Amino acid sequence: MGLLGTSVSLLGVLLAVLGYLVWTGVDLGPLNPLAQMVKPYLEKVSTEEPPERLFTTHQLSKYTGKSGSPGLYLGILGKVFDVKKGKKHYGPKGGYSFFAGRDGTRAFVTGDFTEAGLVDNVDGLVPRDLIGIKEWIQMYEKEYKYVGKLIGRYYNDEGNPTKELLDVEDKMKAAHSEKNAEEELKKTFPPCNSMYTKEDGAKVFCSKKSGGIERDWVGVPRKLYKPGSDRYRCACVKNTGPPAGDPGADQHKDRGDLDNPLVKEYDGCASDDTVCRT
Ligand code: HEM
Numbered sequence: 001m002g003l004l005g006t007s008v009s010l011l012g013v014l015l016a017v018l019g020y021l022v023w024t025g026v027d028l029g030p031l032n033p034l035a036q037m038v039k040p041y042l043e044k045v046s047t048e049e050p051p052e053r054l055f056t057t058h059q060l061s062k063y064t065g066k067s068g069s070p071g072l073y074l075g076i077l078g079k080v081f082d083v084k085k086g087k088k089h090y091g092p093k094g095g096y097s098f099f100a101g102r103d104g105t106r107a108f109v110t111g112d113f114t115e116a117g118l119v120d121n122v123d124g125l126v127p128r129d130l131i132g133i134k135e136w137i138q139m140y141e142k143e144y145k146y147v148g149k150l151i152g153r154y155y156n157d158e159g160n161p162t163k164e165l166l167d168v169e170d171k172m173k174a175a176h177s178e179k180n181a182e183e184e185l186k187k188t189f190p191p192c193n194s195m196y197t198k199e200d201g202a203k204v205f206c207s208k209k210s211g212g213i214e215r216d217w218v219g220v221p222r223k224l225y226k227p228g229s230d231r232y233r234c235a236c237v238k239n240t241g242p243p244a245g246d247p248g249a250d251q252h253k254d255r256g257d258l259d260n261p262l263v264k265e266y267d268g269c270a271s272d273d274t275v276c277r278t
Pocket of ligand 1: 108112
């Protein structure tokens, strides 16, 4: 090695030592101004996010937290999280160790923790399950560190989402909209209370809290049909004031939502009965 090479190496070592000392916050006396100059660069390097990692199924399978493993990771819908913080759950001795080192998306909502159940496909799951998976992902995003993506069903080998992921995400959005619409509908048509006695069989009735919807009216029990279907549920229907769709109406029949076309009376139950047999 020539003189130049030696000097460059020495400079490298000096900078490394200086860097380390700045890093650890040591007072460098006369070298402090130099330390202040390099500090912003060191900070930039240290705060930069590590690049997102792509995992193969095989690579992820090593992250079980067992001794000698490189860490404790799990995947859900192709997103990989470092769950070391939750070692008591996911580590080898934890009750949920089967989630470690793999993407067991489906089991998060089916509760099937067998090998056949711990899989990443969500085919045939109902909208409520897809919402459940989304909520689990949100939990991991909040509580654990996201480390990368799993190449396979949901991400290709360049880390881009696959059509399958985009389809699942669309279904999740649709499931959310459906749930919100149902919740809105529940405010207008709160579910009825129900009771069962041996003598009278099943009965439905309304109260100011039925269906978990607190309100200042009671309403009367009616069948509320699903649009375009012959399926219905019991709803407490407001039977005074303007209809819900037109709350400020000056002129109304003072029948609340009784005239809504999706609302039908129970057979054998008078219009103003507050309890109906089903
Ligand atoms: C589909 C079924 C279930 C799944 C997928 C599931 C999944 C999980 C997961 C992933 C965790 C760890 C959460 C974290 O990282 O903080 C957890 C924690 C826990 N689970 Fe479950 N679980 C299920 C059913 C149950 C049931 C039925 C019970 C009780 C009878 C239960 C009781 C608990 C308890 C007590 C904790 C610990 C909470 C804590 O320490 O913060 N789980 N569960």
